[in-house]
Amino acid sequence: MGAFVVRRVWQMLPTMLGVVLLVFMLFNWVGGDPAYILAGKMANAEAIANIRHQLGVDQSYPMQLWIFIRQIVTCDFGLSWATGEPVSHIIATRLGPSLTVLLPLTVLETLIGIALALAVAFVRGSRTDRAVMIACTVGMSISILVYIIVLQYGLAYKLGLFPVQGWGQGWRENLLRYAALPILIGLAVSIAPTLRLYRSFVLDEVGQDYVRTARAKGLGERRVMWVHVLRNAAIPIVTHVMASLPALLIGAFLLERFFGIPGIGREVILAVERSDFPVIKAITVYVAVATMVFNLLTDLMYQALDPRVKLA
Amino acid sequence: MTAATLMGPPAGLWTLAWRRLRADRVAMLSLAVVAAFLLMLVLSAGGLFAADWEDEVGVNYAPPGFVGATAAGAAPSPAPAERAALPDNPFDPLDDDIRALKAQLAARGDAAPELARRATLPFGGDKWGHDIIKKTIKGGETSIVVGLAAAALAVGIGTVFGALSGYWGGVVDDIFNWFYSIFTAIPSVLMILAVAAVLQQRGVATIVLILGLTGWTGPYRLIRAEYIKHKGREYVLAADAIGASHWRKMFSHIFPNVSHVALVQLSILVVGFIKAEVILSFLGFGVPVGVVSWGSMLNEAQNELILGRWWQLTAAAIAMALLVTAFSLLTDALRDALDPKVK
Numbered sequence: 001m002g003a004f005v006v007r008r009v010w011q012m013l014p015t016m017l018g019v020v021l022l023v024f025m026l027f028n029w030v031g032g033d034p035a036y037i038l039a040g041k042m043a044n045a046e047a048i049a050n051i052r053h054q055l056g057v058d059q060s061y062p063m064q065l066w067i068f069i070r071q072i073v074t075c076d077f078g079l080s081w082a083t084g085e086p087v088s089h090i091i092a093t094r095l096g097p098s099l100t101v102l103l104p105l106t107v108l109e110t111l112i113g114i115a116l117a118l119a120v121a122f123v124r125g126s127r128t129d130r131a132v133m134i135a136c137t138v139g140m141s142i143s144i145l146v147y148i149i150v151l152q153y154g155l156a157y158k159l160g161l162f163p164v165q166g167w168g169q170g171w172r173e174n175l176l177r178y179a180a181l182p183i184l185i186g187l188a189v190s191i192a193p194t195l196r197l198y199r200s201f202v203l204d205e206v207g208q209d210y211v212r213t214a215r216a217k218g219l220g221e222r223r224v225m226w227v228h229v230l231r232n233a234a235i236p237i238v239t240h241v242m243a244s245l246p247a248l249l250i251g252a253f254l255l256e257r258f259f260g261i262p263g264i265g266r267e268v269i270l271a272v273e274r275s276d277f278p279v280i281k282a283i284t285v286y287v288a289v290a291t292m293v294f295n296l297l298t299d300l301m302y303q304a305l306d307p308r309v310k311l312a
Numbered sequence: 313m314t315a316a317t318l319m320g321p322p323a324g325l326w327t328l329a330w331r332r333l334r335a336d337r338v339a340m341l342s343l344a345v346v347a348a349f350l351l352m353l354v355l356s357a358g359g360l361f362a363a364d365w366e367d368e369v370g371v372n373y374a375p376p377g378f379v380g381a382t383a384a385g386a387a388p389s390p391a392p393a394e395r396a397a398l399p400d401n402p403f404d405p406l407d408d409d410i411r412a413l414k415a416q417l418a419a420r421g422d423a424a425p426e427l428a429r430r431a432t433l434p435f436g437g438d439k440w441g442h443d444i445i446k447k448t449i450k451g452g453e454t455s456i457v458v459g460l461a462a463a464a465l466a467v468g469i470g471t472v473f474g475a476l477s478g479y480w481g482g483v484v485d486d487i488f489n490w491f492y493s494i495f496t497a498i499p500s501v502l503m504i505l506a507v508a509a510v511l512q513q514r515g516v517a518t519i520v521l522i523l524g525l526t527g528w529t530g531p532y533r534l535i536r537a538e539y540i541k542h543k544g545r546e547y548v549l550a551a552d553a554i555g556a557s558h559w560r561k562m563f564s565h566i567f568p569n570v571s572h573v574a575l576v577q578l579s580i581l582v583v584g585f586i587k588a589e590v591i592l593s594f595l596g597f598g599v600p601v602g603v604v605s606w607g608s609m610l611n612e613a614q615n616e617l618i619l620g621r622w623w624q625l626t627a628a629a630i631a632m633a634l635l636v637t638a639f640s641l642l643t644d645a646l647r648d649a650l651d652p653k654v655k
Contacts, residue, residue, distance in 0.1 A: 018494035023506075031510040137644075141583075141636035143590050145610050146629040153617050247499035254591065268502065269595065272509040280506050288497040 005296070012292045019288045024068050027277050028061070068281075077282040082274040087282045090267060098263035100171060101179045101255065102248055105186045109194055110241055112187070117198035118225050121206060132195075139192035148258050151185050165260035182255040201236045205229045234305050242298040246290040250283075325572065325650070332649040339645030345638035349456065356453045365446035365604070373621050374437035376444075436623030438612060447604055448627045452635070454605035455593075458519050459586035465524025466585075467578045470531025475562050477532070478539025488532070495529050504588065508597040519598050523585045531577040538570035572650040579643040583636055590632065606632050 052058040056067050071077050077087035123129050156164045162181035168174050205211065206229060214224045244251075253265025260266075264283060271279040302309045323331070333339050355361035404410075435444045477488035495503070503526045511518050542548060543566065551565045586606075592598035593607025606628045613625035 014490060015493045015497055018490055019497050022494055022498075026506060026510050137640050138633065138637050141640060142629060142633045143587060143606075143610065145591065145594055145607075146625070146633075149610070149614050149617060149625065157618065247501065250499055250502045250505075253501070253505075257595075268505055272505050272597065275509060275512070277509070280509055284498060284502055284506055287499060287502055291497050291499065 005300075008296050008299070012296075015292065016289070019285065020069060020072065021065075023281055023284050024065055027281055028057070028064055028068070031277065072285055077278050080271075080276055080279050082271070082276040082279075087278050090279060091264070091282060091286065094262055094264045094267045096171070097167060097174065097261050098249055098252065098256070098265065100174050101182050101186070101252060101261060101263065102245075104175070104179070105183050105190075105252075106241065106245065106248065108183070108187055109190050110237070112191060113194035113198045114230070114237065116191070116195050117202050118230065120195070120199050121202040121229075122221070122225065124203060124206070133199075136192040136196050140196075144189050144254060147189050148185055148254060151188070152181070152258060155184075156181055165258065167261055178259070178261070182252075182259050182261065186252065186255055197240060198233070198237060201233045202229060204236075205232045208232070231305075235302060238301055238305060239298055242294050242301070243291075246287050246294055249287060249290070325569075329572070329646075329649040333645060336645050336649070338641055339649070342638035342641040342645070345634065346642055349452065349635050349638075352449055353453050353456050356449050357457070362446040362449040365442055365450045367443075368441040369443055370433040370437035370441040372437070372439060372441050373616070373619075374433045374441055375621075376433065376436040376623050435627055436621070438624050439616075444624055444627045447609065447624075448606075448631050451604045451606045451609050451628065452631055454516065454599055454603055455586050455589050455607070455632070456635070458516060458523070458589040458605070459582045461520045462523035462527065462585045462589075463578050463581035465520060466527035466581055467531045467574050469524065470528040470577070471535050471567075471574050473528065474532045474535030475539055475567065478536040479543055479558070479562050479566070481540070485536075488536075492529055492532060495526070500526055504592070505597070508592065514596075514598065514600045516599060516603065519589055519592060522592075523588055527581055527585065530581070531574060534573050534577060535570060538573055539566060542566045542569060576643065576647045576650060579639065579646060583639050583643065586632070586636060586639075 049058070056064060059067070075088060079085065080087055080090060120129055120132055152164065156162045163178055165178075167178050202225075210232075211224060211229060214228045215221075219228075250265050250268060252263065253269050255261070256263040256266035257269055267279060268283055270276070271283075333343075352361065356363070433441075433443050433445075437444060438447060473488050473491070477485045498506075504522055507522045507526065508518075511522065539562075548561055548565060551561050556565065589598055589605065590607035590610065593605045594611045596611070598607055599605045609624055609628040613622075613628060616622075617625055
């Protein structure tokens with residue numbers, strides 16, 4: 001187990017190096033000279049040279065790359081170009097609001113998705129099954145923007161059931177008052193693709209021999225589904241949930257933007273709008289690390305779920 | 313199999329797939345819808361249809377004809393006389409230029425004849441009084457073209473990389489796999505936004521590049537697996553024996569046998585990229601000002617909805633939902649028809 005983790009972390013290094021090179025190339029080479037963006041319209045040559053020196057972009061490319069790597073290793077990405085706030089402070093303060101929306105959303109989505117997928121798998125091939133699948137396809141084809149615009153207008157603005165947008169201080173107030181509608185909309189958008197996916201995972205299992213054996217020894221359909229099938233379908237489901245978590249941190253950017261939630265996703269959008277490269281660079285590197293760590297955690301969870309899996 | 317099929321020449325993969333597809337009523341219906349959208353796209357791109365969408369044919373925010381002119385209380389556009397009644401500003405720095413322009417207009421005859429603007433339009437009008445139906449068609453043209461072009465680019469890159477990687481194996485494979493692991497370590501949304509931040513200039517070509525350059529990983533993985541499977545098959549060995557070059561084996565012999573994978577990937581990506589373009593344009597990182605797409609329509613519609621003007625939102629949402637539903641159903645059917653083993 002320990003050896004496995006060490007080896008996997010060792011294998012991550014080339015990928016991480018690639019991510020660093022890619023981000024470096026994008027922002028320091030393709031991105032052009034940031035001094036012109038920062039100096040604004042009234043720039044003179046001296047101001048530009050000054051900014052270039054402060055940012056270190058007057059150095060050679062290998063030197064700039066070394067500065068970037070040092071920033072990553074020390075977790076100190078300097079100051080935001082737009083607000084002058086330390087990047088590490090931005091990320092630390094924006095993580096909480098993002099998680100307040102994402103954790104309940106992920107838990108609810110997974111539980112509801114599993115329950116519905118098993119329920120649909122009971123009646124597989126029937127008219128109900130087909131109708132649910134077509135409803136899912138139609139639901140998935142409507143843009144997430146339409147869901148957000150219409151539900152925010154209808155439920156919050158017209159009916160006043162939720163605050164239209166905003167964010168408070170205490171986490172309890174945030175979760176129950178401000179995050180409620182974003183979570184609801186997130187569920188409405190994500191339940192259709194989740195249900196389709198989980199249904200296919202469950203259907204992969206119901207044809208297996210062990211299901212027939214379980215039925216043959218006289219178990220009820222309910223027990224077969226919820227105990228035997230679910231235990232086996234859990235592996236792809238766990239993979240899916242774990243793999244989508246880091247992406248979700250960014251993926252909720254539309255919800256965060258519409259509802260004024262000061263999270264990571266909204267910060268990325270703001271940074272793109274303001275050409276705030278240090279913030280985007282830092283978030284990209286952190287999310288890439290999170291993705292790799294979560295992949296490793298997924299592999300470790302396999303063994304807990306299925307004792308036959310040998311970590312090699 | 314009937315006697316006719318047994319006597320004729322053996323049906324190929326595509327003939328069999330088409331036969332399966334034709335038996336599927338949902339697939340044929342969605343194919344018809346997609347074909348109708350594509351026809352509309354060709355007509356509007358050729359300037360035969362909706363070319364005059366920028367004409368301000370209705371009053372501002374003209375309501376749909378079936379709602380009636382008064383129902384939404386559309387604000388009447390200021391009459392031309394009212395505009396002319398503005399007092400002369402002696403300090404206006406543009407005064408001389410404007411007077412010169414006015415003189416020019418007067419010299420050409422009637423100064424820009426004001427069109428009779430209609431109080432209602434078939435499905436309403438936007439802020440400037442553009443016909444929403446024509447605007448939706450024009451916006452659809454942008455969104456679909458971006459989706460198709462970006463998907464073609466992504467599948468093209470994915471296919472070439474996958475072919476090289478799967479066919480050569482070894483070090484080549486390791487390098488491409490390294491690329492793949494880098495691109496999959498960064499979530500695609502973040503990747504798209506990061507590239508958008510760097511490229512700065514907005515334009516249809518830019519969105520196509522952003523989506524195409526970040527979306528190749530899915531096709532790459534599948535095409536690579538197919539090439540690994542095919543490169544040891546007898547027909548490839550036979551091609552090798554008659555002296556076919558590597559390039560010829562890769563793209564003339566193997567590719568036709570794995571092209572169905574590329575086709576299914578293409579249609580999956582088109583759907584994803586149309587949705588992505590809508591979101592990018594909505595955020596303002598997509599199409600430039602002056603180009604209409606479903607995303608820019610939704611952006612305008614967001615503020616209109618608060619004023620009770622729901623028609624632009626409805627039109628863009630329905631058009632997009634219809635196309636994406638049909639395209640998704642067609643993709644599912646295509647996958648079933650081309651790869652009958654998977655259920």
